[in-house]
Amino acid sequence: MFRYTTFRTKPGNLNPTRQVTSPLAVPQSATAMLVTALKDSRWFIPLERQGLQNLLNERKIIRAAQENGTVAINNRIPLQSLTAANIMVEGSIIGYESNVKSGGVGARYFGIGADTQYQLDQIAVNLRVVNVSTGEILSSVNTSKTILSYEVQAGVFRFIDYQRLLEGEVGYTSNEPVMLCLMSAIETGVIFLINDGIDRGLWDLQNKAERQNDILVKYRHMSVPPES
Secondary structure, three states: OEEEOOOEEOOOOOOOOOOOOOOOOOOOOHHHHHHHHHHHHOOOOEEOOOOHHHHHHHHHHHHHHHHHOOOOHHHOOOOOOOOOOOEEEEEEEEEEEEEEEEEEEEEEEOOEEEEEEEEEEEEEEEEEEEEOOOOOEEEEEEEEEEEEEEEEEEEEEEEEEOOEEEEEEEEEEEEOOHHHHHHHHHHHHHHHHHHHHHHHOOOOOOOHHHHHOHHHHHHHOOOOOOEO
16 A cells, blocks of 8 residues: 655756646646556555545544434444555656757748758656655656657748749647656656566565566566656
């Protein structure tokens, strides 16, 4: 069983070039993404901590109703104690590098031409497992994901005669969703955490033969998490 804490965005991880609705370049829902990835892995049992105060308030309301006899039928059973966590999973967005690589190609002939430009951004994520009893960091991994943006344009610019100028342009831009890239980086980090925990003896497989699972073997042989 584990608890999670808010997924932090380190100061300075801003992207001044991409057009986004938030002043931060990355989604602020990374905590929810981390919980989903850990839950879907079936290796962890998440315990609610981000909305802990709301949970405690609801439990107080139920206990008060039980005491004064107005409790609903489905809440008459005494509440169980909240489960304590053995480990904490912490996460941070440790970097967002804009314009890591860019380039393009274009041509124009007699005022008619086209060009294509691309830009690569990179998002980096850190995940770590902390022992609740001792505070020891049991495992820490970094992963990154590349975000692709590209633009295609075509246009014409020429004189029909000495008084008439023909000018036109068409184009489109495509940006890979930052949310999907962040989710991919987090999911990759979870796989590395599981593998690292197996190697360090923090947890083990019920079926030893599953150590040869294709996905586990693939990530086990990567000493450094790859760029997706």
